[in-house]
Amino acid sequence: MAGSPGLRPVLERLARLSRHDPHDPDLRMVVQARAQDACEYCLMPTVMRFEIDHVIPHGRWQNYLDGKLLVQPHLGERGPDHLDNFAWSCSFCNGTKREQTSWRVGRQRFSLFNPRRARWSEHFVFADHFLFVVGVTEIGRATERAVGFNDPRRGGPLGARHRAIVEGRYPPPWARDWGY
């Protein structure tokens, strides 16, 4: 990304701003490139209109800064409308994640996966020839349930994922070692 001549002036412009507009086409391009052109939650390639997910939603931001969420803020963190708080997301993941920042697994709540702080492969693996996205940590399991990665119901993500697998578009080439 940094080596692309087209992106450099865009990145310089965005770096001067303290607030980023999620509808700005340049901003969307940067978020998409940073995500290697796939949903940062389920890794679906960008095949439709993708959305800018707020990792910590607007409505939770003050609680976040006040230390009231499970996930603690970093010093000087900018948001909620900032590149540091944005994730490239398919409409399914963004639509089910909504305002949530944590989810209950058993008796405890755990934070959801934060693509700005952790790598996908630390928390998830693919199973059954990539059809299922399975959490392997507490954060991963909480996110798998909250976002409904493997929701078998009609309108869930499995149909589109299966089609993408058959067409050779899923998972992205850089993620093919993360499954069994």
Ligand SMILES: [Zn+2]
């Ligand atoms: Zn997704």
